[in-house]
Amino acid sequence: MECPHAGSVPLPVIGAEMLRDHAALTRLRESGTVEVSLGGREDGLMVTRYEVAAAVLVEPALRGEHPLAVSMRTGADEEACDEEQLFFLPTEEHLRLRRTVSRQLTHRRVAALVPRVQREADRLLAAVPPGEAVDLVRVFSRPFPVAVLCELLGIPREERGYVRDYLYGWVAEYGGASTVTESAGHALSRYLKELIAARAQAPGDDLISAMLRQGSADAELLREDVLAAVRFLLVAGHRPVTRLITDGLELLLRRREHWERLVAEPGRLDATVEELLRHVTPTTLASRYAAAATEVDGAALAGGGGVHCALAAVNRDPERFEDPDRFDPDRYDPGRSDSGRAPNAHLAFGLGHKHCLGSALARAELRIAFGALLARFPRLALADPAPGAEEEPERRRLWVVLDPDGDHDPVPR
Known part of the structure; x- marks a missing residue:
């Protein structure tokens, strides 16, 4: 893609690690909106300030397509599980996919799912030896959101291996390189197509059946849209929850006073989850593309040019959040106001036409995950020393x- 306003000076390269380096992001924020190269692959404007990001994410002029947008039907008979493809669909396909999901992934559906989400959390934790050092990523924070997604989609427990094999490859212990294989992608694609066909014939109370019931003059197109929607939910709905549970729990245990306060006052859990979303910010980047030449925060942007909001920087903007590097659940108080805005109006879920469709489900998962750990294991602690700390540090x-x-005396359910 052509740089929006390329010059002779090499652009600063922003990689994945820098997007979580708060000291580096602070220095970047002090420079204002600047032109950067994302990992050397794509040039664009980097936004690090809250007010600019909030405007960018809802700006109608920034509803253009990624220059490399690819239809989800391109190569549909080949590998049908390309994660990147789903995030850069042509505008009309993206809007249709979001409508397919948003009309059915409602607050009411999430509320009805809560008892099953609680059951999955309890089931996973009951299987963990309480007195031994365990890797929480392996035993809980990674399998839990997979189980929730499978419950949402109505995937029987005995058939969930297809989903686990695929997603565990994508997240690779969340933090390592992707290890997904072609066979895992093909297997999941074939399984989902068969599952969707079966639900079309015999609907249930799951999200797949609900999306199919929306009706369409073109039944085949509807099934393709549902397949794309399921794939999108799987790849987008797992990794952020895994990261938030893992990084959030470590923060609470290292700053033990926050954990102890939650044990004593479980009613503070909602405020704590919101502050974890702001402080951890599990999704680092939200991008928009110009439909035509425009200007962002005083910088020229060519048609097709990208604007990339560094959400971890945005959520710690001192112009928006007092003492932003301090973890403070008390900053979330629905009874307070700040110039008419909610005190903790973080942008962890984005804004505008590409805001996170699963935000209600993610919040429910986080409340249940942390609530189950608090209720069942109030003395939970970091293992010291951590076994195998030197092995595979990536x-x-x-x-x-x-x-x-x-x-340990398990909490009855």
């Missing part, structure tokens, strides 16, 4: 002991 792990005192 993989994200969180070694904990659920009940260090060894007198």
Whole structure:
């Protein structure tokens, strides 16, 4: 893609690690909106300030397509599980996919799903030896959102291997390189097509059946849209929850006073989840593309040019959040106001036409995950020393002991 206003000076290269480096993001924010290269692959404007990002994410002029947008029907008979393809669809296909999901993934559906989400959390935690050091990523924070997505989609427990094999390859212990294989992608694609065909004949109370019931003059097109919607939910709905549970729990356990306060005051859980969303910001980037030449925060942007909002920087903008690097659940108080805005109006889920469709489900998962850990294992602690800490350092792990005192009495459900 041609640079919006390329010059002779090499652009600063922004990689994935920098998007989580708060010291680097602070320096970048002090420079205002600047032109950068994303990993050396794509040039565009980088936004790091809250007010600019909030405007960018809802700006109608920035509803253009990615210059490399590819139809989800391109190569549909080949590998049908390309994650990147789903995030850069042509505008009309993207809007149709979002409508397919949003009309059925309602707050009411999420509320009805809560007992099953609670059951999955309890089931996973009941299987963990409480007095031993365990990697929470492996035993809980990674399998939990997979189980929730399978419950949402109505995938029987005995058939969930297709989903696990695919998603575990994509997230690769969340933090390592992707290890998804062609065979896993093909297997999942074939399985989902068969599942959708079966639900079309015999609907249930799951999200796939609900999306199919929306009706269409073109039944085949509707099935393709549902397939794309399911794939999108799987790849977009797993990784952020895994990261938030893992990084959020580590933060609470390292700053033990926050964990102890939650044990004593479980009613503070909602405020804590909102502050974790702001402080951790599990999704680092939200991008928009110009439909025609325009201007963003005083910088010229060519048609097709990208604007990339660094959400971890945006959510710690001192112009929007007082003492932004401090983890403070008290900043979320629905009874307070700040110039008419909610005190913790973070942008962890984005805004505008590409805001996170699964935000209600993600919040429910986080409340249930942390609530189950607090209720069942109030003495939960980081393992010291962490076993195997030197092995495969590129993989994200969180070694904990659920009940260090060894007198665990499970909470009845």
